[in-house]
Amino acid sequence: MKNSVDFIGINHYSTTYAKDCTNSSCSATENRAIQGFVGTVGERDGVLIGEITAMGGSYVVPRGMQEIANHIKIQYSNKPMFITENGYSSPDVREQRVIELMNDVKRVEFHARYLAHLAKSIREGADVRGYFIWSLMDCYQWNLGYNVRFGLYYVDRQTLTRIPKLSARWYKNFLTNNSKHVYK
Template identity: 55%
Template structure:
């Protein structure tokens, strides 16, 4: 968003990805991530050498990633799914676990993708104690190497030469939400956690973000039954991944309260608590009460619908 499309600060990009006064969408994102990874590894090295023994802390890193499913029942779309996951999660995690970028990226970005020195590789390798993933949704993936895809999109760059969409034959992959690329697809949680667990030798995993914002047309209500159903579905999927062996240590709902959500401002409402913008009063939504019961391992039931719904 900052260096490909240029929609967030520092607003650097180039055509056809975006319209910015300066930037290079084909090169700068690789440099930015490269420097971020090296800075992370050096900070971890310093922490482990000077502070970890006394403080007992651990350091991980977080990447946002969708899960993907093939748009068509063809081998090329299955390969597109694998590339997308490597270009999303693997771009960040592979260097910190294995010491280099994913081979799926090296194959297509030979000259653009920076190289790590031997010393840098040794510093990078194993420089995380846990993996954090922000996961909200699943999209369909279509191969763009052997198939025609829309021109001008970032599918040829950071999306592993794959086109993503939330619809197949006009039918959404899941219920829409207040964010255009986020659909309610609980099965994706099980799949993405399973993928990360297997690719990275069952390292400890934290789901650092997972949440629901209602469509913009839905009235801002504290009786948020849809949010409860969202978390029920995603937590059940997460439990299935854990039962299959994934070492999941924690799960964080985004968010405690309605917040200022990037360029969406106050229009997106992810919170368990409603915030009155005029008075700043915080009111627990039905989902906050449900989550309190869930954490206390109490059986819950939702009585009524809409404005009359209540947690029992």
């Protein structure tokens, strides 16, 4: 098994605190079969770890990206890493508020901040080979259906028309201006 992994894929959306549930019961809604005796919480001493997103229990904590990449670098002998999913969830809104979905400033800020922390980790030696945004288009989320939107492109569910959001234009600009000399 040693050295049988070519790369590590990381899906990273949020960071939370760990809560010891060994000698006490955590929330009845938590799934002990999955979480064991550790719960995850988004606040400590009444202070949230970051801004909460439309995906309940998910917080904006950009430093978490740097911390997980650095952890993988140390723990797994700096195997090549790909950030296979990273995204910001915004709530779905009624048609009259589509303009708000199109001007997704918080998604732009999310990716800019997460990428800045990922860049710090790369400068510290983490072997990060790729970064993939979740998701290209608004899509059906397996546990929340159409109640949240992650996409860089707005999808009109009646016509299936796809329209680039502010974040799509920002990301195109980011890639154009920050990858000119990569792998030439």
